[in-house]
Amino acid sequence: MRHSEYIKSKKELAVILSKLRVFEKPKMMEEQYTLDPDVSADILWNAYMRHDIQGKEIADFGCGTGILGIGALLLGAKKVYFIDNDTDVFPNLLENIKTISDCQKKVIKKIEILNLDIRDFSKKTxxxxxxxxxxxxxxxxxxxFFxxxxxxxxxxxxxxxxAKLSTVEKIANENNYRILEIKKYLINLKKTMKEHLLKSKVVPVVCIRAARKPL
Incomplete structure (x- = not known):
């Protein structure tokens, strides 16, 4: 498979993602937390190797500061929609996009930033x-979201x-989707709010890849 013209390896992607800005004042009710760059890179590289990124139009739902969408751009996405209902995330999102667009001028033409509840997003990707x-x-x-x-x-x-995998599987099936892959991760949620009692908490998560069932 031909590698992206921008990024040559998962390790290189993780290094770039680790330098992006994160939430400055994460909001508890929005459940805002920064996804580990290594986990993000693994998810994105896996999608890239399965032909889900290069040349594709992608929507990053609840984009936050943009780590997933920006990673998709670096891996050759045709266009990325960054969608979030919290305008406070946009300054750092824009700075992150500027960071990569300074190196790759073509990137800036491939983005659309939308201040929306994801339920109001009307485009197909x-x-x-x-x-x-x-x-x-x-x-x-x-x-x-699902x-x-x-x-x-x-x-x-x-x-x-x-713990919510069965719920996601049920929603996928009800919407005529088949889950093709499930990857397990442990993410370390660091204390970012005064309401948090522990310095960090390890949470088992899954990342699913689902595709629409053929008619």
């Missing part, structure tokens, strides 16, 4: 890639708590 809220603070919010993703793209790559 090839792929949705997302690290959504887990529905811990706002019940069923994770379900809303339901919307399954109505938006032929391929969905999304993260949720490992």
């Amino acid at each position: 090839d792929v949705v890639i997302m690290n959504p809220p887990f529905g811990t603070k706002v019940r069923y919010l994770d379900k809303d 339901k919307k993703a399954f109505s938006t793209a032929d391929v969905v790559i999304g993260i949720n708590k490992a």
